[in-house]
Amino acid sequence: MRYNVAILFVVCVGYGFSTGCVDFVVPYYLRSLGMSFKTIGTIFTVSAVVMFFLRLYLARLSDLVGRKLLYVGSLALSSVSFLVFPFVRSLLGLAGLRTGADLSFSVRETMHATALYETRAHGYLNLQGKTRGVEMLFTALGTLAGGYLLFSYAAAFAVPCVVLMATTVAFAVWFAEPSELGVARPRTRLVELVTTAFPREIKVLGLSGFIFGIAISMSHRYMPPLFFSAKFGLAEGTVAQIQLVHILSHVLPLFLVGWLVTRRLKAVFFWTLFIEGVFLALAGCFGRLGPTLFFWWTHDIIGAGLWAPIQWALIQRYARKESRGLGASFVPAAAALGSIPGPFLAGQLAEMARVPFTAIPISPALAISLPIIVSGAIMVVSAIPLLWLPADSATGTPA
Numbered sequence: 538m539r540y541n542v543a544i545l546f547v548v549c550v551g552y553g554f555s556t557g558c559v560d561f562v563v564p565y566y567l568r569s570l571g572m573s574f575k576t577i578g579t580i581f582t583v584s585a586v587v588m589f590f591l592r593l594y595l596a597r598l599s600d601l602v603g604r605k606l607l608y609v610g611s612l613a614l615s616s617v618s619f620l621v622f623p624f625v626r627s628l629l630g631l632a633g634l635r636t637g638a639d640l641s642f643s644v645r646e647t648m649h650a651t652a653l654y655e656t657r658a659h660g661y662l663n664l665q666g667k668t669r670g671v672e673m674l675f676t677a678l679g680t681l682a683g684g685y686l687l688f689s690y691a692a693a694f695a696v697p698c699v700v701l702m703a704t705t706v707a708f709a710v711w712f713a714e715p716s717e718l719g720v721a722r723p724r725t726r727l728v729e730l731v732t733t734a735f736p737r738e739i740k741v742l743g744l745s746g747f748i749f750g751i752a753i754s755m756s757h758r759y760m761p762p763l764f765f766s767a768k769f770g771l772a773e774g775t776v777a778q779i780q781l782v783h784i785l786s787h788v789l790p791l792f793l794v795g796w797l798v799t800r801r802l803k804a805v806f807f808w809t810l811f812i813e814g815v816f817l818a819l820a821g822c823f824g825r826l827g828p829t830l831f832f833w834w835t836h837d838i839i840g841a842g843l844w845a846p847i848q849w850a851l852i853q854r855y856a857r858k859e860s861r862g863l864g865a866s867f868v869p870a871a872a873a874l875g876s877i878p879g880p881f882l883a884g885q886l887a888e889m890a891r892v893p894f895t896a897i898p899i900s901p902a903l904a905i906s907l908p909i910i911v912s913g914a915i916m917v918v919s920a921i922p923l924l925w926l927p928a929d930s931a932t933g934t935p936a
Contacts, residue, residue: 541656542664544711545649549672551704552612555697556642557679557784558686559619561777562693563635564759569690570626575884579628595644599862603714604655608648611641612705619698623690643873647866652712654853655861661853663795666846670791677784684777735867738855741925742848743871748919749810750875755883756817756912758876763887767905769826782834790842798847801929806844806851811920813840818913821906836913851926883908 567576599607618638625631653668654661679697686693735743761783765776790797798805816836823829848868856864886907889899899907 540711541713542653544708545653545656545668546671548612548649548704548708549668550675551700551707552615552645553672553675554679554682555615555619555701555704557676558683558697559622559638559679559694561680561683561762561780562687562690563622564762565687565773566623566690566693567631567759568763572628573884573888575881575888576628579632579881579884595866599648599651604648604652604862605709605712605714607644608652608712609705609709611645611648612701612708614638614641615645616698616701616705619694619701623694643869647862647869650849650853651862651865658853660795662798662846662850665849666791666794669846670788673784673787673791677781677788680784681777681781684774684780687773735864736855736857738926739852739864739867741922742852742855742868745810745919745922746868746872747875748922749916750872751879751882752814752817752875752912752915752919753872754876754879755886755908755915758880758883760883760887760908764821764905764909768902769829779830779833782830783837786834786838787842790838791846794843794846798843802847802851803923803926803929806847806926807920807923809840809844810923811917813837813844814913814916814918814920816840816913817916818910821909821913824902879912882911886911 595607614637618634618641622631622634625634649668650665653664657664682696683693686696761780762773762776765771765779766773771779813836816832816839820829820832820836823832849865852865852868853861887905889904889907891898
C-alpha cells in the first residue's frame, strides 16, 4: 500500500504525456481526411452518448470487483485505440475508436480519484491537486511532442501508445488494491442505485457538472487547435506551443491548492468556476492574437487549476462508502451527458454563415470564435447550482 501513491504519480506521467499527444493530433488527423467541423463534432458527440451509459455501469462494477481491474482496463483500452487510430478512415470506425479512448479516460479519471482517496484520505485535496498537477505537466509535454510528430500520423499515434502500454504494465504490477474493497458489498441493481442512492449534494454537483459538460466540450475537445489555425493562420507547431502554455497554466494552482484552500470550499469553487467562464468567453472576442492568448492562458489559472481538486474532494466527502465508485462517477458522468450536444453545437457554430432567421452574414473569423464565446457563457451558468450546496461552515475542510 505504501507504494500506491507513488505508482499513481507514475501513471499520471505516462497517461498525461500520451493523452496530451493524441488529443492534439486527432483534430488535425480528422481534418486531413477532409472532414468538416460538423462531421468532427458528430464523431465526438457519438462518443459522448455511449460513454455516459457505460461510465455509470463500470463505476458500479468497480465497487464490486475493485478499482485496479477497471483502471488497468481503461489504460489498456486507450493504448489499443491510439495504436489503431491512424489506420481507420470510416466515420463509424473513427467514432468507435474515439468512444473507446473517451470511455477509458472517464473511467480512469474516476478510478484514479477514488483509489487515491481509499489509499490516503487524509490530505486528499493536496494529493489530488499534486497528482493532477503532474498529469497536466506531462500533458503539456505530450502536446508539444504531438506538434513535432505531425510529420507522420503513424508516429504521432505510435509514440503515445508505447508510453501508455509501459504505464499500464507498471500499474498492473505494482499497484495494491486498497483493503477497504475487500469487504463484501451488496449487489444492488444499477437502476435502483442511480434512482435512489445519490445524496442531494452529489445531485447538485451533478447538475453543475452537466451544464459544465456542455461548455467544456464545445471549446476544449477538438476546437482549440482548429480555432488558432483557422482564425490566425498559425502553423501546427506554433499552435502546439500555445497549447503547451495553456495546459501548463493548470500546474501551479494544482500544486498549491492544498495549501491555498483550507476552508470556504463552496465560495472558492463558485467564484473560480464563474471567473473561468468569463475569461474563456473573452478569449473568443478579439481579432488580435495578443489579447486572445492572454485570456486563453489565464482562464484555468484562476479556474480549473483550483476548483477541479475541490470538486473531487467534495465528491468523495458526499459519496456513500458502500457505493463510492458509483457516487464518485455520477458528477463526471453528468458532465459526460452534457458533453453529448457540445461538440455538435460547436461544429454548427464554427460553420455558421448567417445569423439565424436573418440575412446578416457572419465572417469565418467570427464563426470559428463562437464556440469559445458561447462555451464561456454556458460555463458561467454552470456555477449557479453550486449556490445550493451547504454553507461553507457545514462543508468544512476536505479530507
